[in-house]
Amino acid sequence: MWKKVLGVLVAVAVAVGLAAWGIGPKSIVTTDAGNVSQAEYYKNLKKSPAGQQELANMIIQKVLDDKYGDKVSKKSIEKQFKDAKQQYGSQFSQTLSQNGMDEDSFRQSLEIQALEKQAVIANENYSTKQLRKAYNSYQPKTNVSVILTSSEDDAKKVIAELNKGGDFAKLAKEKSIDTNTKKNGGKMTAFDSTDANLEDDFKSAAFKLKKGEYTKTPVASQSSQGYFIIKKNSQASKKSFSALKSKMKSILVEQTMSDTTKVQAIVGDELGKADVNIKDSTLQNVLSTYTQAAATAKAAKSSTSSESSSSKSSESSSSASSKSSESSNSSSSESSESSSSASSQDDK
Template identity: 35%
Template sequence: MKKWALPLSLAAGVLALSGCGDSEGNVIATSKAGDVTDMELYAEMKDKYGPQMEQALQELMQKKVLSDKYEVSDEELDKEVETAKEQLGDQYEMFLAQYGLDEDGFKEFLKLELLREKAALADVEVTDAEVQEYYDAWQPDINVSHILVEDEAKAKEIKQQLADGGDFAELAKENSTDPGSAENGGSLGWIDNAGRAQFVPEFTEALGTLKVNEVSEPIKSDYGYHIIKITEQKEKGSFEDLKDQMTEELKKTKVDSTALQTKLDEEMEAADVKVEDEDFKGAFESEETAPAEGTETAPTEGEATEEPAAEPAAEDDAAATEEEAK
């Protein structure tokens, strides 16, 4: 499953606003007791939400710097949105609502994620032999459902009901202890090649052996007993048709969080990023270059503390089923 970071903090809007107007600031609200300017609001936000403001500064600067070097097309953004809709299904609108986003706002968030990805992959190389080996082991997307119960006896009972013609979705709604998937008839949604590994080993192994519409025997994990069914499976295209896709996917497997952070640090340094606001002087210092406590060292320019993409609570809601399956 695709993993998304939390969208830009609302503080980012205030941070951007602070650069406008004169030193007195632009008036945001008025009253008989006095006005509130954008500069006053900015100062208040810094006091109350310093770390979030620092993250917002990092994200805003990364977007500016990376956009100057890498390009994200409308087609790429549309494809990412469609992937999100496919994976989140009926919960896509809830995902947007949870973060106060419309689709355009979501695209802006995705644009930064894609810019980071392009930067991270820019210097990664793979051989044709590596791509061929990756293709041979690659498995196409599958649409997965499961029923989770606490004990083996109950799992065997449900398995027999299914063998007698029982409806999988209805039995999931009635019996599954995984609330996220139970209300959706046991559906975990579409799982891609990388997503298979996000489940516990017993679950992942079962996915590799099941055929479409085949129902598994009860599978024991730390969460209980799973009855698994693959409802759909996409076709695996030829190597030539998938070579470009396989190459990109393989490159991504060679980039970990450390490599991503190193690349972002390099891009910020190359862009000669300087922080003028004393309160944010450490925003672009990584842990390795941050001055030791009690020392006075000039800030290292161009180094970011921004963590790479992390899975958001919204996807936890939409894919809470995965956590139960893990």
Template identity: 30%
Template sequence: MKKKVLTFCVAALGAFTLSACSNASADGDVVAETANGDITKDEFYNKLVDQYGDAVLKEMLYDTVLSEEYPVSEEEVQAEIDKVKESYGDQFESALQQNGFKDEAQFKDFLKTQLQKEKATTQGVEVTDEEVKEYYENMKQEVQAQHILVEDEETANEVIEKLNNGGDFANLAKEYSTDSSSAENGGKLDYFSTGDMVYPFEQAAYNLEVGNISKPVQSDYGYHIIKVTDKREKEDNSSLGTFDEMKDQLKTELLNRQANPEELSDIMNNAEININNKDLKEKISF
């Protein structure tokens, strides 16, 4: 949750400063006076719009478009607030300020929009209790593998055919793999754990027996052919909570790891949005 707060602090800061500008304008046209000249509310506002307007407007558009089809209850938002408070403890209020939120109410608005996005991108995704349990057990292990990354399925099948005919995995990685960081090393990867790799790759690797080779696995990077070379228990699992303690958290994590960001883009691009401000219109895309 901390990561989420930090990720969107710029948008939140923009919302805060624009709000501050609105409040200041009630006292007159001059926001600040100096010996060298005044700063008017219009100058101040235009500067804020230029720096933060696109981020703030984009978040407002998300909320407006998504609120009807993907409603988020007060209870859902409060549950997220409680998680953040538990994480930060006595530092919660200062953490809000440091991340650009003027108060808890503004942070709640932010969280509401994020939950709406999560619902939009995870619609149709189902996670069973068995999958959550398997994910929990995988967290106790590390996997070592080799992989060959190619751009298309046709090339992936070509590599698979050569492997089936006795081709050497390392040599084929050097010949075919587009992953420059591992290709010259025969596709060899360091030990990794859950969360270190994109989800389709991770899921395939953990489901393979040592020595076995996967079918082509599609991810955002292309098509992977994976060979698991070792599995081992982590040296220290003492910080891992019990399954019952982590079940809900892990289910949410699995949902989000299988989210489809393109779904959100499609929703927004089909929403008939008309931005009247030319400068902001040029900056905002979904």
């Protein structure tokens, strides 16, 4: 999960930690060959992509924090931070460094992402149709045990032993290379279909099983670099749509958060409402990615709305034309009947 999260946050925090020191004659570096002033540093910094992104981040954070800051707690940010740190263990600092971050900039990135999420919640309206679609594909908590092998052949050998009546828990302790589960006979922490820590192929294979069944074909795993045999122990029953409606909205929010263009459009709309005025003319375009995304989304929405109105107008016109035709045909029929009746009277 955190590999995906860090991948998103790198773009958010690429320049976090760089400081715009301000414009002035004060030297921030002195050498025998000459000094580097704050003004010189600022001049070069604002030309760099990292410096421009940092300014954009600072503006976005201020604007969104002013509007949604009360919905993002420091406690929740710290929990995400600790979860990521635990996930990476001893590799945490190295992973941050490889992505151009330190612990402070990572926390800031988590906060910006949390604020963006609140903006998405406030601006996105999900239809009942969308919520029901999410509900139909949702799988509740399931409990499984796994055996992880380093090769497909090894996995097939384990499956052959299971087919002969071998005990899954015993084989997990003997054969599995998954150090997190083998001591417990392969038992994993329960998960549902929204769990981002697990690969889609793994979840799909697990949810297809009935209680007590195990996968008869090895399930390849890129993240674990091996092959899983999965056994289903139990699965929670699925609650009603009304009971899970709120959760379905959360699922759709997470899906929206993975759509970078849509998130940028929502942030751009919020920036437009905040009347942002960048004083330095050379930095006028630092928010262009967001404002352009917002403009494109607005134009697309307007176009869709126009097409919908045009379609309704066409249907209305067609209906009116049909009614007019029916009225004309009725009048013609009545006129014909009247003429026929008159002719009959004359004959008499």
